[in-house]
Amino acid sequence: MREAVLKATQEVLGDTGLALSTKEIARRAGVAESSIFYHFGDRLGLLQAVVGQYLPVFSDVAEVLGPRPAGDEGDGDGAEARTDPRAALLADLTEVVSGLEQFYVRIMPILGALQSDSQLRELLVARQAAVGPHQALRPVAALLRARRAAGRVRGTLDPDAGALLLIGAAHQRALHRHLLGPDAERFLPPAGAVAETLLPAFE
Known part of the structure; x- marks a missing residue:
C-alpha cells in the first residue's frame, strides 16, 4: 500500500x-x-516519505567527499586523478555536483509543491528541526569537516559554506533542467566547469 x-x-x-x-x-x-x-x-509526512526514497542517492553522492586513507586519491578521472591530489579533488567535486543535481531533479516537483502550498510551508516551519531543505547541508558539511581534518581540503575551509556552494550549484542546475528540459544544457556550464570554478575554495 x-x-x-x-x-x-x-x-x-x-x-x-x-x-x-x-x-x-x-x-x-x-x-x-x-x-x-x-x-x-499528513501531506508533509507523505512528501517526506517520497523524498526518503531518494536519500540513498544523496548519501552515495555525498560520501564521495568523505576522507580517504593516505595515498588513496579515489578513482577520479583516469591515472592523473589517482596521482594528482588536485585532479582527484576536482573529479570528486564534479561527481558531487552531478550526483546532487540528479537528486534534486527527482525531488523538484516536491519542492514546487512545498513552495506553492501555504499549509505545507507552515508545517515545514513547525517541523524544521526534523525536516526541510537545510537538512541537506548537514551531512555534506560533516563530510567536508572530516575531509578537512584529514588534510584533504584547505585547512581554513568553512564546511558549511562549502556545502552550500556545492548544493546550491547542483540545485540551480536541477532547477534549469526541471523548467527547460533538454534545452537547459544550452544555458548551463558543464558540471566539470562549475567544479573547476569552485575548486580554489576547497584546495
Missing part, C-alpha cells in the same frame, strides 16, 4: 505540477484517503 501511495504521489505531482491532492492520490493508488493519513500522518 505504501509503495502504491508513494508512486501515485509522484505521478500526481508530475501531472499537476504543484497541487498535492490526497483524494487524487488515493484514487490512483486504489486506497481509501484515510489510509494515507493513517500511514503518513
Whole structure:
C-alpha cells in the first residue's frame, strides 16, 4: 500500500505540477484517503516519505567527499586523478555536483509543491528541526569537516559554506533542467566547469 501511495504521489505531482491532492492520490493508488493519513500522518509526512526514497542517492553522492586513507586519491578521472591530489579533488567535486543535481531533479516537483502550498510551508516551519531543505547541508558539511581534518581540503575551509556552494550549484542546475528540459544544457556550464570554478575554495 505504501509503495502504491508513494508512486501515485509522484505521478500526481508530475501531472499537476504543484497541487498535492490526497483524494487524487488515493484514487490512483486504489486506497481509501484515510489510509494515507493513517500511514503518513499528513501531506508533509507523505512528501517526506517520497523524498526518503531518494536519500540513498544523496548519501552515495555525498560520501564521495568523505576522507580517504593516505595515498588513496579515489578513482577520479583516469591515472592523473589517482596521482594528482588536485585532479582527484576536482573529479570528486564534479561527481558531487552531478550526483546532487540528479537528486534534486527527482525531488523538484516536491519542492514546487512545498513552495506553492501555504499549509505545507507552515508545517515545514513547525517541523524544521526534523525536516526541510537545510537538512541537506548537514551531512555534506560533516563530510567536508572530516575531509578537512584529514588534510584533504584547505585547512581554513568553512564546511558549511562549502556545502552550500556545492548544493546550491547542483540545485540551480536541477532547477534549469526541471523548467527547460533538454534545452537547459544550452544555458548551463558543464558540471566539470562549475567544479573547476569552485575548486580554489576547497584546495
